Amino acid sequence: MKKLEKVSFDIDRIMDGDYSTISNIDEEGILSRLESQFCQMSRRLQLSIDSINIEKEEVKSLVTDISHQIRTPLASIKMFNSLLIEGGLTKGEKEEFLERVKDEVEKLEWLANSLVKISTTESGMIQIKKEKEDVKQTILEAVNGVYLEALEKNIDINMSNLESIYVYHDFRWTKEAIFNILDNAVKYTDENGQINISMEKLETYIKIDIEDNGIGIPSKDIGKIFDRFYRGDSEKAKKAEGSGIGLYLARNILEEQGGGLIVSSEEGQGSKFTILITLQNY
CATH class of the missing domain: 3.30.565.10 (Histidine kinase-like ATPase, C-terminal domain)
Known part of the structure; x- marks a missing residue:
């Protein structure tokens, strides 16, 4: 009966999201093997959860970095656009600002392409056709x-x-x-x-x-x-x-x-x- 209670306790713990390692089982018998299987399953679940959490942190860090990089070119484009709208610029200044806007747009395009590549890699969408x-x-x-x-x-x-x-x-x-x-x-x-x-x-x-x-x-x-x-x-x-x-x-x-x-x-x-x-x- 104690064995059954222990197995039931382990099941409840896993269902509640506690995947910490269950104690190793040294005894033989069906219930002991069952408890051992729960132990192994618990370990695998914990490893999977840890891996997912690490990946989440990596993605979060990347998104934060890209968001920061996106803000800079957007701010530059906004500033150059305002100056062009206000007028009063020489032909040379207009050409320079338009060139700067072009550079910032290309940077944004590069950042967008990076996100697409990440998405392709993470979703396993790379299909090799040799x-x-x-x-x-x-x-x-x-x-x-x-x-x-x-x-x-x-x-x-x-x-x-x-x-x-x-x-x-x-x-x-x-x-x-x-x-x-x-x-x-x-x-x-x-x-x-x-x-x-x-x-x-x-x-x-x-x-x-x-x-x-x-x-x-x-x-x-x-x-x-x-x-x-x-x-x-x-x-x-x-x-x-x-x-x-x-x-x-x-x-x-x-x-x-x-x-x-x-x-x-x-x-x-x-x-x-x-x-x-x-x-x-x-």
């Missing part, structure tokens, strides 16, 4: 996406050993992954820097190295850079625009296709990201 495509072309398309940003900072993007190799991969999402890595490299590389891209065909993978001479990654952060929403603590890292999802998304995309993403870096010396794309035909 077809036989030229990896070289995938790389070149990704490079085109960061070309202007690199040009503005006078960063040289050097490509070597790129050859047309047709392998099964999702062109769109793989391009997105490579773009995210390149975009990260441009953001964290100072003016007049360099980014080197090379490709090598191995026995089972295509290996793509993207190496920069930027600010590098502190050793304490290496294990965190692929975490969702993570951004570095250094002043340069904080100043660089970003939502902290680019590398997280890149690794997920590559791993979904049987590949991977590896990083090696030294603070102040730059970083190297190694992309692996499987040669298996599936």
Whole structure:
């Protein structure tokens, strides 16, 4: 009877939202096994709840950060718009203010795109469709996406050993992954820097190295850079625009296709990201 009362108590506790660990059971018998199963279920529920709470905090932090970033360009647009409406500006001033408004609108668009990518990642909506495509072309398309940003900072993007190799991969999402890595490299590389891209065909993978001479990654952060929403603590890292999802998304995309993403870096010396794309035909 005491056993039944204990099991009933445990059930009531779980139903009331208390998922704390139930004491381990050493005795044998049906009731003991039942109580043990409740113990295991309770632990799993608690782990799930903890995970959900952590994710909620991460999302809350991100939304707060993006909300703060949105307020700044909106305030700027409002101010420039008011000045343009009031009139009395020279032609040069009008052109400058209109250009500034354009820049702020582009920033808002970038923030909106970040939210869409987060939503896609979190909801598991990334659907990989692998077809036989030229990896070289995938790389070149990704490079085109960061070309202007690199040009503005006078960063040289050097490509070597790129050859047309047709392998099964999702062109769109793989391009997105490579773009995210390149975009990260441009953001964290100072003016007049360099980014080197090379490709090598191995026995089972295509290996793509993207190496920069930027600010590098502190050793304490290496294990965190692929975490969702993570951004570095250094002043340069904080100043660089970003939502902290680019590398997280890149690794997920590559791993979904049987590949991977590896990083090696030294603070102040730059970083190297190694992309692996499987040669298996599936």
